[in-house]
Amino acid sequence: MIQLCDVSEQYRQLKDEIDAAMQAVAESGMYILGPNVKALEAEIAAYCGCAHGVGVNSGTDALHLALRALRIGPGDEVITTPFTFVATTEAIGMVGAKPVFVDINPATFNIDPTLIEAAITPQTKAILPVHIYGQPCEMSEIMDIAQRHGLRVIEDCAQALGSSYQGKKVGTFGDVGCLSFFPSKNMGAFGDGGMVITDNAEIAERVDILRRHGGKVKYHHSELGLNSRLDELQAAILRVKLHHLDRWITERRRRAQSYNAAFLPLTGIQTPHECYRGALRCPTVFAGFAVQDLYASYHQYTVLVEGRAAIQQRLKEMGIQTMIYYPVPLHLQEVHENLGWQKGSLPHAEWVADHCLSLPIYPEMRADQQTTVINALAAVLTDTQPLAA
Ligand SMILES: *Cc1c(COP(=O)(O)O)cnc(C)c1O
Numbered sequence: 001m002i003q004l005c006d007v008s009e010q011y012r013q014l015k016d017e018i019d020a021a022m023q024a025v026a027e028s029g030m031y032i033l034g035p036n037v038k039a040l041e042a043e044i045a046a047y048c049g050c051a052h053g054v055g056v057n058s059g060t061d062a063l064h065l066a067l068r069a070l071r072i073g074p075g076d077e078v079i080t081t082p083f084t085f086v087a088t089t090e091a092i093g094m095v096g097a098k099p100v101f102v103d104i105n106p107a108t109f110n111i112d113p114t115l116i117e118a119a120i121t122p123q124t125k126a127i128l129p130v131h132i133y134g135q136p137c138e139m140s141e142i143m144d145i146a147q148r149h150g151l152r153v154i155e156d157c158a159q160a161l162g163s164s165y166q167g168k169k170v171g172t173f174g175d176v177g178c179l180s181f182f183p184s185k186n187m188g189a190f191g192d193g194g195m196v197i198t199d200n201a202e203i204a205e206r207v208d209i210l211r212r213h214g215g216k217v218k219y220h221h222s223e224l225g226l227n228s229r230l231d232e233l234q235a236a237i238l239r240v241k242l243h244h245l246d247r248w249i250t251e252r253r254r255r256a257q258s259y260n261a262a263f264l265p266l267t268g269i270q271t272p273h274e275c276y277r278g279a280l281r282c283p284t285v286f287a288g289f290a291v292q293d294l295y296a297s298y299h300q301y302t303v304l305v306e307g308r309a310a311i312q313q314r315l316k317e318m319g320i321q322t323m324i325y326y327p328v329p330l331h332l333q334e335v336h337e338n339l340g341w342q343k344g345s346l347p348h349a350e351w352v353a354d355h356c357l358s359l360p361i362y363p364e365m366r367a368d369q370q371t372t373v374i375n376a377l378a379a380v381l382t383d384t385q386p387l388a389a
Pocket residue numbers: 058059060061084085087088130132156158159179180181182192193194
C-alpha cells in the first residue's frame with residue numbers, strides 16, 4: 001500500500017539525533033516550559049521572520065489563544081473559509097464569536113478575497129484566512145481589506161509552515177500566525193503541539209499568560225486562562241526536525257512538480273494552482289486570475305477530478321491510498337446548523353468538496369512509488385473518461 005504519508009520515516013532517518021534529544025530532556029528533569037521550548041520559540045520565529053513564538057499544546061489552541069489575545073469574543077464576527085478543517089471554526093466558537101463564511105476561489109482552494117468585503121458588518125472583528133494544503137492565500141489583497149476596515153488578521157498556518165507568498169513566510173502578514181505540529185503536518189511532533197507567531201510583543205505576552213493559567217506571576221491569576229503549553233519533550237524533537245524542514249519542503253515541491261508534469265496533459269483532472277490551466281467544468285471561469293509569486297509547501301497535493309468515487313475506489317484496489325480533505329464544507333456541517341447556511345449558498349466550496357482528491361505526498365516518498373501513483377491515476381482517468389471531449 002502506498003500511503004498518503006508516512007509519519008515514522010523521519011524518525012528512522014534521524015533516530016540517533018532524536019533519541020539523544022529525548023534522553024537529554026528525560027535526564028534534565030525540566031519537563032514543562034524548559035530550555036527547549038524557549039529555544040524552539042526563538043528558532044521558529046527566526047525561521048518565519050518574525051519577532052515572537054509562543055509554544056502551545058496544539059494548532060487548535062494556537063487559534064483559540066490568538067483570538068483570546070486579540071480580545072475577540074461574544075458578539076463578534078470572524079470572516080473565514082468554509083473549506084478547512086473544523087478546528088478553524090472550533091477556535092472561533094471557543095471564544096464565543098461567530099464564524100462568517102466567505103466562498104473560496106476553486107483555483108486556490110482558499111478564501112476568495114474579492115468576496116470578503118460584502119461579508120463585513122459592524123460586528124466583524126477579524127479575518128481568519130487558512131492556507132489550505134500549504135497553498136498561500138492572497139495575503140496582499142486580504143491585508144488591504146483588513147487595513148481599510150480596521151480588522152485583525154489571524155492566519156491559520158497549520159498546513160503551511162514553510163510556505164511563502166511574495167517572498168515572505170505565511171503567518172507573518174497578519175497580526176498572528178498559528179502553527180500545528182500534529183504528527184502528519186509539515187513538521188510533526190510525536191504527539192500534539194502548536195505555536196503562535198507574531199511581531200506584536202503584547203499579543204505574544206498575552207498568549208504566554210493565557211497558556212499558563214492566566215497569570216504572569218506564579219499563583220497570581222489576573223484572568224481565566226488554561227493549561228496549554230507545548231511539551232519540553234516535543235520541543236526537543238522539533239528542534240532536531242527544524243534543521244531539515246527546508247529540505248523536506250523542497251522534496252515535497254519536487255514531488256508536486258513531477259505530478260504536475262504528468263497530469264497536465266491529461267483530461268478530466270485539474271492540477272494545483274501553481275500550474276493552473278482553467279477551471280475543469282467548475283461553474284465559474286476565473287478570467288484574469290494571476291499566479292503571484294507563491295511558494296506552496298504542498299502539505300497535500302490535491303487534484304480535482306470528475307467521477308471521484310470510482311477513481312478513488314480503483315486506486316485503492318491498485319494499492320494507493322488517497323484522501324478527501326474535506327468532504328463536507330463547514331457551512332454544511334451539523335455543528336454549524338444554527339448559523340443557517342443552505343446547500344448552494346457557497347457553490348465553489350461545495351463544488352471543490354465534491355471533486356477534490358489528495359494523493360500521496362511526503363518528503364521521503366520514493367520515485368518508484370510516485371511513478372506507480374502517476375501510472376495508476378493516468379490509467380484510471382483514461383478508463384473513466386474515454387470519450388471526454
Ligand atoms: C490540523 C489543523 C488545525 C488544528 O491543528 P491541531 O494541532 O491538530 O490542533 C487547524 N487548522 C487546520 C487547517 C489544520 O489542518
